[in-house]
Amino acid sequence: GAVVSQHPSWVICKSGTSVKIECRSLDFQATTMFWYRQFPKQSLMLMATSNEGSKATYEQGVEKDKFLINHASLTLSTLTVTSAHPEDSSFYICSARVQSGERYNEQFFGPGTRLTVL
Amino acid sequence: AQSVTQLGSHVSVSEGALVLLRCNYSSSVPPYLFWYVQYPNQGLQLLLKYTTGATLVKGINGFEAEFKKSETSFHLTKPSAHMSDAAEYFCAVSDLGANNLFFGTGTRLTVIP
Numbered sequence: 001g002a003v004v005s006q007h008p009s010w011v012i013c014k015s016g017t018s019v020k021i022e023c024r025s026l027d028f029q030a031t032t033m034f035w036y037r038q039f040p041k042q043s044l045m046l047m048a049t050s051n052e053g054s055k056a057t058y059e060q061g062v063e064k065d066k067f068l069i070n071h072a073s074l075t076l077s078t079l080t081v082t083s084a085h086p087e088d089s090s091f092y093i094c095s096a097r098v099q100s101g102e103r104y105n106e107q108f109f110g111p112g113t114r115l116t117v118l
Numbered sequence: 119a120q121s122v123t124q125l126g127s128h129v130s131v132s133e134g135a136l137v138l139l140r141c142n143y144s145s146s147v148p149p150y151l152f153w154y155v156q157y158p159n160q161g162l163q164l165l166l167k168y169t170t171g172a173t174l175v176k177g178i179n180g181f182e183a184e185f186k187k188s189e190t191s192f193h194l195t196k197p198s199a200h201m202s203d204a205a206e207y208f209c210a211v212s213d214l215g216a217n218n219l220f221f222g223t224g225t226r227l228t229v230i231p
Binding site for chain 1: 208218
């Protein structure tokens, strides 16, 4: 149990276009999901906390107008990179937090989405 | 505020040898501590975690870690390395609410045949 999926697994886009990444909790509900960014050979950096039914909370230095987050249901959060530029190329990973049961509060991670902006 | 330091960005061991990956943390509150493994182009998989109770924590794939408050450490060990253990390992700390995970910079483990 506690599986998180991401779609797409990889995407290549032209500079100036927008890209949407989906994060789904497949077998549990998650009022809170997290979006991380990972540069090559570096650690994960938290970008924002996605809350179902309310606005996302962004970390300092993350542009909320560039990285749009929508958490419209208890199993789906989306990250849209608007007007993407080459410096946005990165590995984006989401996680979903378990709300109840034995693994309460534990975060389960998706497999990641590799974005390449040409 | 919480932070994590992983000493050694790259560790190489021979197959069958002891694996030791170091992690030191800083936290202003009693921490929750985690070790995650990441295989190439994949997300993170939880190896083990410490919340409360027994300070020696056993995880999957034969890994274990010991929480040492006096040393602010949570080093990851495995008695005998397998080729399949080659991956990137991340130590992370969070507060009691596990609201945010703060990750270390990671340690790449190479297993030499």
